[in-house]
Amino acid sequence: MIGLGFRARQAGGAADSDIGMLDISANALAVLILATMLVLTVASPPTPRGEVRSDDRPELFYPSPLDVAVVPQSAYWIVTDAGMTLLDLDAIAVGLVDGAAVAATAQAEATLTMDRRGYRDLNDHRMSLNLEWGALRDTALPITTTQEAIDLSTLVTDAFVNTGQVPTFVVTPAGTEAFSAIYWDLRAQQVPTRWVPIEERTPLVFTRRASNFETRSRQWQ
Amino acid sequence: MAVTRTKLYSVTLGALVLGLAAATLLDLPVDLVEPPPESDELIEAIEAIKSGEAEDEAKANAQEPNVVPMASPCLMRRPRLAVGVDRAWRHGFAAATIATGTTTRAAMLDDLMASAHVDAARWRVDVAFVEMALRADEKEAALAHLANAADRDVPPSCRADEAFFAALLATDRAEAAALLARAVEIDPAFWSALERLALISAEGTGEDAQQCEIDAVRTLESVVQLGALAEKDTQFQRLNRTLEALPANGRTALLRGMILRQTGEREAARAAYQQGLAALGPSHCDGVLRTGLNGMLAATEDEQ
Numbered sequence: 001m002i003g004l005g006f007r008a009r010q011a012g013g014a015a016d017s018d019i020g021m022l023d024i025s026a027n028a029l030a031v032l033i034l035a036t037m038l039v040l041t042v043a044s045p046p047t048p049r050g051e052v053r054s055d056d057r058p059e060l061f062y063p064s065p066l067d068v069a070v071v072p073q074s075a076y077w078i079v080t081d082a083g084m085t086l087l088d089l090d091a092i093a094v095g096l097v098d099g100a101a102v103a104a105t106a107q108a109e110a111t112l113t114m115d116r117r118g119y120r121d122l123n124d125h126r127m128s129l130n131l132e133w134g135a136l137r138d139t140a141l142p143i144t145t146t147q148e149a150i151d152l153s154t155l156v157t158d159a160f161v162n163t164g165q166v167p168t169f170v171v172t173p174a175g176t177e178a179f180s181a182i183y184w185d186l187r188a189q190q191v192p193t194r195w196v197p198i199e200e201r202t203p204l205v206f207t208r209r210a211s212n213f214e215t216r217s218r219q220w221q
Numbered sequence: 222m223a224v225t226r227t228k229l230y231s232v233t234l235g236a237l238v239l240g241l242a243a244a245t246l247l248d249l250p251v252d253l254v255e256p257p258p259e260s261d262e263l264i265e266a267i268e269a270i271k272s273g274e275a276e277d278e279a280k281a282n283a284q285e286p287n288v289v290p291m292a293s294p295c296l297m298r299r300p301r302l303a304v305g306v307d308r309a310w311r312h313g314f315a316a317a318t319i320a321t322g323t324t325t326r327a328a329m330l331d332d333l334m335a336s337a338h339v340d341a342a343r344w345r346v347d348v349a350f351v352e353m354a355l356r357a358d359e360k361e362a363a364l365a366h367l368a369n370a371a372d373r374d375v376p377p378s379c380r381a382d383e384a385f386f387a388a389l390l391a392t393d394r395a396e397a398a399a400l401l402a403r404a405v406e407i408d409p410a411f412w413s414a415l416e417r418l419a420l421i422s423a424e425g426t427g428e429d430a431q432q433c434e435i436d437a438v439r440t441l442e443s444v445v446q447l448g449a450l451a452e453k454d455t456q457f458q459r460l461n462r463t464l465e466a467l468p469a470n471g472r473t474a475l476l477r478g479m480i481l482r483q484t485g486e487r488e489a490a491r492a493a494y495q496q497g498l499a500a501l502g503p504s505h506c507d508g509v510l511r512t513g514l515n516g517m518l519a520a521t522e523d524e525q
Contacts, residue, residue: 069385070352070389071352072356073321074321076321090321090322090325093317093325093326093329096316097313097316097329097332098313099309112312112316112319114308114311114312114315116308119311120292120296120301121292121294121297122296122303122306122310122311122341122342123314123345124297127319164356164358165321208315208318210289210297213289213291213292213293213297214289214452
């Protein structure tokens with residue numbers, strides 16, 4: 001059989017030798033592909049850009065100094081590219097307490113919705129805030145320099161240490177970078193912190209209902 | 222002369238050995254002289270876990286319809302406890318709890334208390350005041366509001382919240398544990414009370430054997446109940462994290478092992494019990510814990 005095959009190829013002439021060359025190049029290509037895959041698998045993957053090196057991280061405290069047996073008093077900070085603004089929820093509450101469904105302040109227009117019958121706790125509610133971004137920017141405390149960031153994190157830290165007030169930051173995409181300086185500083189100061197991202201076109205919604213307790217994470221960072 | 226000297230040596234050596242033996246006896250801890258007392262309650266609790274009776278009871282408590290164990294207070298935890306409260310009043314109360322300034326909120330709550338028509342609403346305002354006082358660390362004010370709350374006519378499970386707040390205000394750990402145990406007895410689906418009871422029991426409320434036994438039984442029972450109430454293992458995270466900060470000893474090992482067992486980590490649980498056993502000393506309390514840890518090791522032997 002081998003002899004026969006050999007003779008057949010000999011008889012083929014130039015066309016057969018072309019096919020032979022093709023075989024060789026195909027095999028060489030396959031070997032190259034295998035070698036490349038092997039190198040890719042074995043060689044260490046490149047470090048992703050933007051990764052925080054372990055020695056740059058501040059030491060994280062543990063466990064959280066916050067006792068969540070009683071929900072803490074929160075202060076809500078809106079963080080934009082202009083800096084951070086404390087949301088005046090007192091002014092909103094004053095506008096709503098006498099039964100008005102909508103209350104407007106310089107910072108936001110609030111709509112409070114109560115369930116007619118399907119409630120559990122007596123303060124179950126949904127409050128939607130349409131924030132006045134221009135007014136919030138105008139009154140923002142800037143976070144452009146390192147000193148400003150330090151001053152603001154000291155302000156928030158003092159509120160936690162003296163009155164047990166914990167901060168929740170509502171951060172716009174443009175404010176994220178400036179916020180990061182404060183965030184790590186607060187972590188280093190052991191201040192329990194929450195933060196949520198927000199797009200300027202969406203309202204800020206506060207809810208209190210049973211489902212919050214089913215899904216809500218009880219972790220404070 | 223030589224014989225006398227040898228005799229003298231022998232006598233001296235004998236006296237020395239006897240003296241040393243006596244000294245060793247004298248040095249012995251008093252605890253070893255008496256055997257550790259029998260602990261029936263703990264053995265019964267372990268037997269109930271072994272037979273599955275404890276889990277069945279815990280599941281029955283957890284399967285009540287529409288209970289949200291992690292919610293607080295009772296009105297949020299259980300459905301339909303305060304029906305028929307005027308919507309306008311609730312609107313005002315929601316606005317008051319949205320306010321972040323303590324003065325503004327207190328003034329609003331005072332007005333709401335005056336305009337409340339039912340005891341459930343008055344009780345809820347009392348609780349809002351208790352929470353404010355607790356946050357501000359004003360113990361006297363918190364106790365006064367708690368006393369007002371106790372006078373209102375509310376469903377029984379709300380009494381569990383009162384006991385829970387009283388436990389937060391208690392200065393003595395044993396008193397706090399007793400109040401939490403009462404809260405759990407009234408409302409077995411009260412996550413925060415169970416969690417806190419498990420932790421206080423693991424920290425310990427006393428060193429005598431009887432108190433140790435009570436602590437160990439409470440640790441076992443509260444974790445079994447938490448396990449029945451939990452829907453996700455991550456719900457144990459907070460408990461586990463707080464536990465990390467406590468010293469590693471027999472008591473904390475029992476709690477750590479129970480949490481691991483409840484989250485399906487049988488081998489890790491057994492390792493925790495073993496570590497706890499290795500850390501035990503000769504005291505009566507440790508004798509009780511030895512019974513508990515050995516019991517749980519035996520109970521987890523055949524579990525899948």
